Each structure stands twice: as C-alpha cells, then as structure tokens.
Amino acid sequence: MNTQQLTAPMTDEQERSARASATLPVGRTGMAPGVVMDCRIKTLHYGNFLAVRDTDIPIVSNEITAFIGPSGCGKSTVLRSLNRMNDFVNGFRFTGSVHYRGQDIYAPQIDPVAVRRSIGMVFQQPNPFAMSIYKNVAFGLKLNNFKGDHAERVENALRGAALWDEVKDKLNTSGLSLSGGQQQRLCIARAIAVEPELLLMDEPCSALDPIATRRVEDLMLELKEKYTIAIVTHNLQQAQRVADRTAFLFVDTTAGGRTGYLIEYRPSAELFENPREERTKAYIRGEFS
Amino acid sequence: MAHTASNPHEVPSQKSSFHRSLGEPRTLVNTGLTVLAVALSLLAMFPLFSVLYMLLVKGAALLSPSLFSQLTPGAGMEGGGIGNAIVGTLVVVLVATALALPLGFMAAVYLAEYGGETKLATIVRFCGKVLTGLPSILAGVFAYAMVVVTTGSFSAFAGGAAMAILMVPTVMLTSESALRAVPSKMKMAAFGMGATRAQVVLRIVIPTATPGILTGVMLALARAMGETAPLLFTALFSDYWFEGKLLQPIASLSVLIYNFAGSPFEHQVALAWAASLVLVTIVLVLNIIAQVATRRPEEH
Numbered sequence: 068m069n070t071q072q073l074t075a076p077m078t079d080e081q082e083r084s085a086r087a088s089a090t091l092p093v094g095r096t097g098m099a100p101g102v103v104m105d106c107r108i109k110t111l112h113y114g115n116f117l118a119v120r121d122t123d124i125p126i127v128s129n130e131i132t133a134f135i136g137p138s139g140c141g142k143s144t145v146l147r148s149l150n151r152m153n154d155f156v157n158g159f160r161f162t163g164s165v166h167y168r169g170q171d172i173y174a175p176q177i178d179p180v181a182v183r184r185s186i187g188m189v190f191q192q193p194n195p196f197a198m199s200i201y202k203n204v205a206f207g208l209k210l211n212n213f214k215g216d217h218a219e220r221v222e223n224a225l226r227g228a229a230l231w232d233e234v235k236d237k238l239n240t241s242g243l244s245l246s247g248g249q250q251q252r253l254c255i256a257r258a259i260a261v262e263p264e265l266l267l268m269d270e271p272c273s274a275l276d277p278i279a280t281r282r283v284e285d286l287m288l289e290l291k292e293k294y295t296i297a298i299v300t301h302n303l304q305q306a307q308r309v310a311d312r313t314a315f316l317f318v319d320t321t322a323g324g325r326t327g328y329l330i331e332y333r334p335s336a337e338l339f340e341n342p343r344e345e346r347t348k349a350y351i352r353g354e355f356s
Numbered sequence: 357m358a359h360t361a362s363n364p365h366e367v368p369s370q371k372s373s374f375h376r377s378l379g380e381p382r383t384l385v386n387t388g389l390t391v392l393a394v395a396l397s398l399l400a401m402f403p404l405f406s407v408l409y410m411l412l413v414k415g416a417a418l419l420s421p422s423l424f425s426q427l428t429p430g431a432g433m434e435g436g437g438i439g440n441a442i443v444g445t446l447v448v449v450l451v452a453t454a455l456a457l458p459l460g461f462m463a464a465v466y467l468a469e470y471g472g473e474t475k476l477a478t479i480v481r482f483c484g485k486v487l488t489g490l491p492s493i494l495a496g497v498f499a500y501a502m503v504v505v506t507t508g509s510f511s512a513f514a515g516g517a518a519m520a521i522l523m524v525p526t527v528m529l530t531s532e533s534a535l536r537a538v539p540s541k542m543k544m545a546a547f548g549m550g551a552t553r554a555q556v557v558l559r560i561v562i563p564t565a566t567p568g569i570l571t572g573v574m575l576a577l578a579r580a581m582g583e584t585a586p587l588l589f590t591a592l593f594s595d596y597w598f599e600g601k602l603l604q605p606i607a608s609l610s611v612l613i614y615n616f617a618g619s620p621f622e623h624q625v626a627l628a629w630a631a632s633l634v635l636v637t638i639v640l641v642l643n644i645i646a647q648v649a650t651r652r653p654e655e656h
Contacts, residue, residue, distance in 0.1 A: 183547065183550035194539070
C-alpha cells in the first residue's frame, strides 16, 4: 500500500488521503502523532570520513523545522539524506533510519527516484533549467505523467511562490533571464508544482539580497499551511522568524575528524530564549560561528 | 608649490616621479612585445585573407546563375557550370552526417554521462583524439576497402562513409565537452525532483548542450567538406546530376577542383577557381553559423 504511494504518480484524491494519514500515528515505527518524517541517523560516512552521527530529528507536519549550526556541522548533509540526494556522493554510507510515512527510505527495496518524487528540494544556489519559465514549473508534472491541467498547476505554483504577477506575461521566456531572487522563487514554484508533502530547503536565501530573502520567508510561512518544510539556514534570525522547531547541530573535533551531531532540538521559542545546552547558548550569543 | 604649502596633509614629495618615461627599459620591452604580438597576429591572418582575395579575383568572374544550374563541361568545351558538384558535395556531406552524427553523439553521451573516468571511457577518448589526427587519405583507403570493394563500385555512400570517419572524432569530442559544460546544479535539480538518470540526460543535459553539439557538428562538417583525398577513390566523380542513387559515383566540389585545376583547358581551370570560391564560401558560412549557434543570448 505504502510502497505504491511512493512509486505511482498520485492523483489528487490519493494525495488528500495520504496527507490525512500523515497526521495519524503510524504504527510500525512508533512515530509520534504529526510526525511526517522521522530522521534517526546513527552514522553517516563519506568514504572513511564520519560526517554526521547520532542525530534524531522528527519533523512535524505543517511546521517549519530549521537546522542551524556552525559551518561544517553537517546540517546540509542531514537535510540531503532526507531525500537520498547523498546517494550521488561517492562513498556515501548510512546507518540508522529515515522513516517517511512509515517507510524506511533507506530500506533496500526502496527506489530513491520514487522518494525524490514525493519529497521536494530547493537548493542553495537558484538552479532553474535552461528552458522557459512555464516548462521549468511543468517539469515535475511531466516527470510524474500528471494527467490534469498543467497550465492551472503551473499558475497555482507560481502564485504560491509569489512570482505569478512578475512573470505571467513572459511565461515563454527563459527561466535564466530572471533575477537571482526570482530564480529562487521559480525553483520553489517548480518544487511545489508537484505538491510534495515535504519540502527540503538547503539555505534557500544564502544567494539572495535581504528583500528577496524576506519574500522567500513570507512565502515559507504561507506554504506551511499546505506543506511541511525543513530548512537549513546560517541565519539565526531567519530560524527565529520562520521556524516552529529548531535543531542545533555542532561539530565534534575530539576524534580528530569533523563530525556533526545534534545538540538540541526543541520548539524555536524555547531553543532561542532558553537554551538548555551550554553550546547552544554560546552559539546563539554569537561566540563562534 | 603653493598648493603643497597650503595643505598640511600632503604627502612629502617622493624622489621617483610617476610620469611615464619612454626611455625606461621596462617600458621599451613592454612596447616591443606588444608590437611583436600584434604583428604576428596579423601575419597569422594573412593566409586566410590572401586566399580569399585570390579566390575573389580569379573565381568571381565566372559567378552567374548558370554556374550553379549547369553540368560540368567536357574537355575543351565552353560554358557549363558546377551544379552537379555542388549538389554532390551536399549529398556526400549529408550521408556523412547521417552516419557520423548518431555515432559521435551517442559516444559523447556515454563519455560525458556514463563512462566518466572508467577504463573504457579513457580508451575511447584517447582513440578519438588519435583519430582527429588521422590523415584524410587513410579514411579514404579504409572506406575503399570497406565499402567500394564490398559493394563493387565507387559511390556517394562510400564517399560519405570516408568523410564520416573524419567527422566522428570531432563530433564526439566537441559534443562531450558541450555535455560536460551543463552545470551540475541543473542536473541535481532534476535528480532532486525524482528524475531518473535517463530523464536527466534526455530532458536536461542534451537540450541544454544542443547549441554546443551543433557547433561541433558544423565544424566537423566544414572540415570534412573541403577534403579531397578521401573522395578520390570512394565517391570518384560524375559529369551527371545526382539521381537519388547513393550507390553510384557522384561529383563533388573538392574533386572537381582537383581535376580541373591541373587541366590544360583554360575554361576548366577557371571553373576550378569558381568552385573554390563556392566551396570556401560554404565552409565560411558554416563556421559563422557555428559561432552564432554557440552564443546563448538568454543567459547573463
């Protein structure tokens, strides 16, 4: 049943029921209610390099979960392991589990391509395809053999990404002709056109100016009504502004390497105003970055 | 100076002046090298322009509609044109492209997207580089043995096969670099949406690389088009129009030039000049198209 949902292109109806089921407790893995994705990383290696260890982050439905921490703490690595993008890195090895709607996406029978179709991703650098704005957004629909009205989905996605008014008269011009901020919103539109339940965003604002950043943040707050979002950010204010929960990761250099691990994961308000751990306090006070 | 005196913050004057001095050794060396570089660059362009000039002077006289519409004249005859040779060259080049493009392009897709640095890919790439330096007459010998001998006749197809051998490595190597130039962040975007490797290649990598691939094909075409040696004992020549039969000998501009340039009849020599002008013009146009196709105006 569940496997089918990951492999077959979803109809609207299937999608609604899938979304409804995600708010119910999922039996086998004992996930807490509301948890869409239960990430339990024991070890994550690149070759012989231990990049991340002991990081458990349950991601709750219709919330924004932020990953923060100093450079090299593995927050992007953790995010990319949630839709198996790390599979493209040579020597990637993983122990632990990542359960998405009750299925371990690292189980041997799982097709990573099917996983990525259900879990959208927005990258650090805006990366539109060298094709028209319309085709950029419709790309995922074509990929999924979406039978419905493409034009309508494209318009909705562009409206959802707060880009429609700026591009509605030039849908046939190249996506690469847009400004950086517009390109990033185009990439967000492209990701939400297929209505993924979970959207992963890897420092989506790092290449944007403050105004474009604010627009993307507002957008995230709107999107969480429909989607669940996990975001990596370097910007603590951004995490405070948008995230419901925040995970603080840190780098462990004691064993000679640089291994990231989770220090503390709590509702953002608590983490920022009343951190439990000394390291979190120090990081939030800006004592190191 | 009064100005200096009135400004207490002025830096005390230094011994060395900032004024340009032509007598200084480093200025002299600099100027000398610049002049040398410009002069050598101009010298490098000289052959191209002198050839073009010669062709215009000697070949332009015969330019007329009948040059393009009439058959090559026999020995000692006046009139006629080079129509059959122009058509023939285009046919041979078309056959060559039909053979070389799929082969070179598919090999490039393998090298860029699947082969990576594997042993097979390294060997294929090395062979491609060696083949680019293959003397064109050897391509002719090969096509003679493979096609002319087995089919029993000189033919347009044999000429196309010989040219294809010359084109494959260029098409392959330029297409590979065009495919590799597609930013990996674009590929990652497609993978991140759940595209399979084949979908990424077919829908993102190849469409994005198409201008670069076309450039490679154009350059390969332009180079092959002027070749005479591989056609001499494959396509041979024909004084008649191409009748849609690929297994018969066919005329070509390069072989026409070769035959007529050494002819004792003045009119044939004049036709060889005109044919040269036509051939060079076609090659130039192809090169210009290739240049324009590489430019991608939508990016900034």
